[in-house]
Amino acid sequence: MNPAASVIVPCYNEADTIGLLLEAVARQDIGRDRLEVVIADGMSEDRTRQVIQDVAAHYKDLRVRIVDNPDRSIPAALNRAVEAATAEVLIRLDAHSIPSDDYVRRCLEALKSTGAANVGGAWEIRPRGAGWVARAIARAASHPLGAGDARYRIRGAPGPVDTVPFGAFRREWIERVGPFDETLLTNEDYEFNYRLRRAGGRVWFDPSIRSTYFARSRLSELWAQYARYGYWKARMLLRHPASLRWRQALPPVFVALTAAGLAAAAWSPPARWLLGIQWLAYGVVLVGAGLVAALRFKDGPLIVGLPAAWLTMHFAWGLSFWWGLVEGLLGRKRE
Incomplete structure (x- = not known):
């Protein structure tokens, strides 16, 4: 029997956090037997695969699969994971995120109750390190001066939005609007949601869908992250x-x-x-x-x-x- 949802995860050298994500998926209150996890790994060079195998061996009733992503980009990883997944509902998560124990259930409920093409929820942004710079970066990323009106960062009301983090969507929408754009090394989720909206689908924010996101810990890392965002946003805008x-x-x-x-x-x-x-x-x-x-x-x-x-x-x-x-x-x- 096909699972109720496939959790798809792009991954590369995430040995420090991938185990925490898989533990969180294993705690989902809809039951491990109703889930599968497909991890598209960019040929990690650390202990990522060993950690995945160790967690999978511990939770024998949770289906965990690794597929190769030699291109290493996030959109390529998502497309390889979608191809390998067997469920009708696809729920994207990242290796440095931790979903709440009711995350998958609330995604499924929101898809059903709203009729939206893609649903997502709020981030609780936490510092990755213990220093004052890491704390400041986490606070900055969840403040309007760092996030604008992005509801998933500032905890807005439920309703239609331009994009959501990660997202849960039905396979039929991939078939309708096409896969993630592999020419965009970042901003692939926003571009995908834009195509969903242009095709008549709604992207829905539900603040009861919660996950923890770990922000960068140094200003140099923050600069590299936002430089990547800005560059690929411009490249996307040339098309849209x-x-x-x-x-x-x-x-x-x-x-x-x-x-x-x-x-x-x-x-x-x-x-x-x-x-x-x-x-x-x-x-x-x-x-x-x-x-x-x-x-x-x-x-x-x-x-x-x-x-x-x-x-x-x-x-x-x-x-x-x-x-x-x-x-x-x-x-x-x-x-």
Whole structure:
């Protein structure tokens, strides 16, 4: 008998966290016998596969399979996992996430009750490390200054949204709109949800569907993550320009205004004043929000850590967005 749901997981060198994910899947309250887990592994070079095999041996009634993903990209991993999965309902999870014990059941219930094409829930974002920088990054990622209006990060009301993290969807939608785009090394989930919405499907946010996501622990890692997001967002927008949301446009606009202000300030005193006012206002907003958070959570280092994290997010995203846009346009010209 086919399982009620297939949990599909892209994975590469996740020995530290893949076991925690599988333990969480094994605790799902719908029962292990109604689930299968398909892990598309990018030929991991650490102990990832051994950890998977050890957990699978412990939970003999949980079907766990590993499929090879020699391309190593996330969209390729998702497509290989979808091909290997046997259930009609596919539930994506990541190797560094931990779903709540009722996660799968609530996904299935939401799909049935809403008729949505894809459903997902809220992240509880936690620090991956113990230091004050890691705490600040986790807080920054769940604040409107770091997440905009993304409901899955800021815990909004249930309803239709542009995207959800991970997601649970029926196989028929893959057959209708096509697989994940393997030319996008990041942002493949947003692009997939955009195609779902254009085909008449709804993407539904349900805050009762909960999972824990572990944020980056260092600013250098945060920069690399958001630079990747910005670059591939721009590449996606060259194909789907109507998918741009205001929260995604703000960092590139701010970076462009800063660059223009610096260029003009060399010869224009008014430009210097405008640039100074722009950065003064920006600094007041970041520091003010950091102060409020530090008082709210009784965590003094947030006064410094949050502005540093938001600055990193905004400029990594904004600069890489322009890089991706220019590179994509030049590539089109060459073609």
